[in-house]
Amino acid sequence: QSALTQPASVSGSPGQSITISCTGTSSDVGGYNYVSWYQHHPGKAPKLMIYEVSNRPSGVSNRFSGSKSGNTASLTISGLQAEDEADYYCSSYTSSSTLVFGTGTKVTVL
Amino acid sequence: EVQLVESGGGLVQPGGSLRLSCAASGFTFSNYWMHWVRQAPGKGLVWVSRINSDGRSTSYADSVKGRFTISRDNAKNTLYLQMNSLRAEDTAVFHCARGAGSYFNYWGQGTLVTVSS
Numbered sequence: 001q002s003a004l005t006q007p008a009s010v011s012g013s014p015g016q017s018i019t020i021s022c023t024g025t026s027s028d029v030g031g032y033n034y035v036s037w038y039q040h041h042p043g044k045a046p047k048l049m050i051y052e053v054s055n056r057p058s059g060v061s062n063r064f065s066g067s068k069s070g071n072t073a074s075l076t077i078s079g080l081q082a083e084d085e086a087d088y089y090c091s092s093y094t095s096s097s098t099l100v101f102g103t104g105t106k107v108t109v110l
Numbered sequence: 111e112v113q114l115v116e117s118g119g120g121l122v123q124p125g126g127s128l129r130l131s132c133a134a135s136g137f138t139f140s141n142y143w144m145h146w147v148r149q150a151p152g153k154g155l156v157w158v159s160r161i162n163s164d165g166r167s168t169s170y171a172d173s174v175k176g177r178f179t180i181s182r183d184n185a186k187n188t189l190y191l192q193m194n195s196l197r198a199e200d201t202a203v204f205h206c207a208r209g210a211g212s213y214f215n216y217w218g219q220g221t222l223v224t225v226s227s
Contacts, residue, residue: 001171032212036212036214045217045220046217048215048216051210051212052212052213089154091157091213098160098169098171099145100157101147101157103154104155
């Protein structure tokens with residue numbers, strides 16, 4: 001199972017909006033509404049930000065939103081804040097009944 | 111409060127074995143599927159394995175199939191990963207994570223496994 005494709009890095013100024021893409025195939029992202037997103041500060045436990053494409057867990061800021069079109073899912077962070085600087089990973093259920101992560105995106109707040 | 115604490119990592123020679131543990135607390139462990147996810151140095155997250163709530167069903171990434179075995183002891187609220195025939199490319203931080211359908215809603219901080227001679 002190949003990793004889903006994400007941009008290596010995305011940056012933005014405080015207050016701006018950024019979008020991270022996550023591209024897979026019809027066997028994973030495109031085939032199921034089972035895409036999730038995780039925020040990871042190195043050395044810490046990853047944190048669930050979005051599940052099942054667009055659902056936000058309790059306690060996650062509404063500045064984070066998710067969507068999907070075809071084989072590509074997206075995570076949008078609006079009103080970018082310094083604390084949002086981290087690595088972000090998408091994940092999808094696959095037709096092999098396994099899970100696959102994206103390649104990861106480093107978000108930098110300028 | 112949900113807590114997942116991994117242990118058992120360390121330095122092991124190529125071809126060697128190691129058993130990781132993940133102690134769970136703050137929830138009814140026996141109700142949840144559990145997963146192992148790893149991150150090699152400078153690389154991204156990679157799903158490794160999962161086990162269902164009663165331990166009877168397991169699944170593995172192709173890269174570890176036949177070498178790693180996931181198991182659990184619901185009486186001890188503990189998840190395990192037995193790793194055999196270790197290779198240099200298995201060097202990584204291993205996280206356990208609580209499953210919720212198709213996603214992971216709680217994670218541990220991880221334990222470092224280094225495979226080197």
